[in-house]
Amino acid sequence: MKKTCSRGLGFTLIELILVLALLTTVLAVATVNLFKPASQAKIDTVATDVTSILREAQNKAINTDTGGGATSSEYGVHFEADKYTLFKGSVFNPNDPTNFVVDTPQAITIAPNLTSNNVIFQRISGEVLGFDDSRNTVCVRESALNKTVLIRMSFVGVIDVLQQGC
Numbered sequence: 702m703k704k705t706c707s708r709g710l711g712f713t714l715i716e717l718i719l720v721l722a723l724l725t726t727v728l729a730v731a732t733v734n735l736f737k738p739a740s741q742a743k744i745d746t747v748a749t750d751v752t753s754i755l756r757e758a759q760n761k762a763i764n765t766d767t768g769g770g771a772t773s774s775e776y777g778v779h780f781e782a783d784k785y786t787l788f789k790g791s792v793f794n795p796n797d798p799t800n801f802v803v804d805t806p807q808a809i810t811i812a813p814n815l816t817s818n819n820v821i822f823q824r825i826s827g828e829v830l831g832f833d834d835s836r837n838t839v840c841v842r843e844s845a846l847n848k849t850v851l852i853r854m855s856f857v858g859v860i861d862v863l864q865q866g867c
Contacts, residue, residue: 744843747809748850751841752860754778754787754803755820759858761789762822775830777821780813780839791830793819812840812867822858832856840867 758776779786779793787801788794805811814836821830829837832854839852849867854860 743806744809744841744846744848744850747805748841748852748862750803751778751785751811751839751852752862754785754801755852755854755860758787758820759822759827762824763827765824775821775824777819777830780811780815780818780820782810782812785811791821793817808844810842810844812842814838814840820854827858829854829856829858838867842867 755778758778761776762774774789775791777788777791777793779788779795784802784804786793786795786803788797789799790797794800815838816831816833816836820839822828823830834856837854841850841852842848849865851863851865851867852860853863
């Protein structure tokens with residue numbers, strides 16, 4: 702009895718190598734693109750946090766929050782490249798233990814275009830003290846993607862977030 706081998710079954714080595722190369726390429730491209738939304742989400746989160754802390758300072762000033770003191774006061778936010786600070790009063794004191802400091806993640810920087818890097822909200826009215834129309838923005842920048850978000854304040858304390866332009 703004679704046995705015959707059938708060559709039609711299975712895959713050749715060349716076919717397997719080509720399929721593996723194609724899968725590797727597709728996975729490499731997909732992996733790189735999966736990290737871009739995470740970076741975008743990071744800058745959007747920081748911009749949202751900055752906006753929230755500005756609104757919190759304004760609300761504390763409007764609601765005459767005494768913050769444990771005898772009388773109400775102004776509240777403000779002080780900006781530096783790697784952090785921002787919610788503070789009580791019309792002057793920022795970095796040594797005040799009641800300050801609330803938020804550090805920015807790596808690769809995210811804050812570039813304020815403000816008078817003395819502070820936004821101070823007047824008590825009861827919530828208006829911005831010492832408002833200067835040419836110096837009323839904060840730029841949040843993500844260096845890896847070169848993505849920016851611009852936060853702008855008006856005299857009456859309205860805060861706008863713009864996805865482009867710093």
